[in-house]
Amino acid sequence: MESNEKVPYVLTGKSYTAVAINAAAKAGEWIKSKLGMHEQLSTKTSAQDLVTEVDKGAEQMIRRLILTHFPDHAILGEESVEPGEAAAISALAEAQDEEYLWIIDPIDGTTNFVHGFPFYSISIALAHHGEVIIGVIYDPSRDEMFVAEKGKGAYVHGARMAVSGEERLAEGLIAVGFPADPVVKLPINLRGIAALAPRARSLRAGGSAALHLAHVAAGRLSGYWESGLNAWDIAAGALLVAESGGKVTDTLGESYHLGVRNIVATNGALHAEMLTVLKESDATGF
The missing domain is CATH 3.30.540.10 (Fructose-1,6-Bisphosphatase, subunit A, domain 1)
Structure with missing residues (x-):
């Protein structure tokens, strides 16, 4: 130089x-x-x-x-x-x-x-x-x-922070969302909610995607899923979950990137099971 x-x-x-x-x-x-x-x-x-x-x-x-x-x-x-x-x-x-x-x-x-x-x-x-x-x-x-x-x-x-240790959906506390779009996105999410409700220990809908992701990262929720979100809802929370040892993908299991709008974030152990339930109930949003 x-x-x-x-x-x-x-x-x-x-x-x-x-x-x-x-x-x-x-x-x-x-x-x-x-x-x-x-x-x-x-x-x-x-x-x-x-x-x-x-x-x-x-x-x-x-x-x-x-x-x-x-x-x-x-x-x-x-x-x-x-x-x-x-x-x-x-x-x-x-x-x-x-x-x-x-x-x-x-x-x-x-x-x-x-x-x-x-x-x-x-x-x-x-x-x-x-x-x-x-x-x-x-x-x-x-x-x-x-x-x-x-x-x-x-x-x-x-x-x-570290994600929770539940190994099966039946033991998991799962967060879901009720999207602001009542015509397209809400029915998709309701199908997934109906499918997840009997399979998980219980469901929660707090109404803040970012906080749901933060609570997955902190081990307070076992997983979170929602269809129809934006980059600003997910970006910070996705990193929190990943850096706490969890897994974040889209609803088809593809790796997270800024363009992902249909999100699944879990402790990792429940991930495959959640993806399967969403796919079977036609709740992927794709």
Whole structure:
């Protein structure tokens, strides 16, 4: 290298993680302070798909915090994308070739937030050339910060997380979802719910994909499945599960990538059994 050539200053992954944690914590604190105070409520794709000015404000706050540190990074945030599946797919296609792409869901579980049901979260992921390298999910209601760095494990309250040990679906506590699309996606999910209910120990539908994934990573749920999600619902949580020793695929068993919309995340041991039940009940979403 010639002596007059500048050596680029390289930020370590820790800096990315610190910024993600800080953004999630600050946004979470602000969102919690707005509980029960949202003035305007509007719907996006259906009567079940809610958005408030709090979602939009939280996303702006997170964007500002990230861009202050990394002004040349790209950001894909739920509230900056037009409603609907086609728009989400198109926005991801445009963004996923970016060197560094932050993927944000400012409030995952807006319906819960609106009703005051304390199960909503902030999800922030960072992808490098399309591969998720940082995943942070913050639950303001319980003040729990779930953090994963690729290859370095996943943590909550600073303690290393590990998936649960159940070996059969009959022993498993499985999370499911009721999608906001009542016409196409809801019937698919209901078929899967009907098939899983008698096979699993019990089902839960908390209403936040990100928190479901965080709880699979923490060993509190044995698995989670839902059809019709977006990149910002899954990106951070998928890394948490993988770094906690679990397995994340699409509903056909193909490896997770940012374009996956039909997700199965488990402790690994139950994975094949869950995939079989979903396939047999025509609940893969494909």
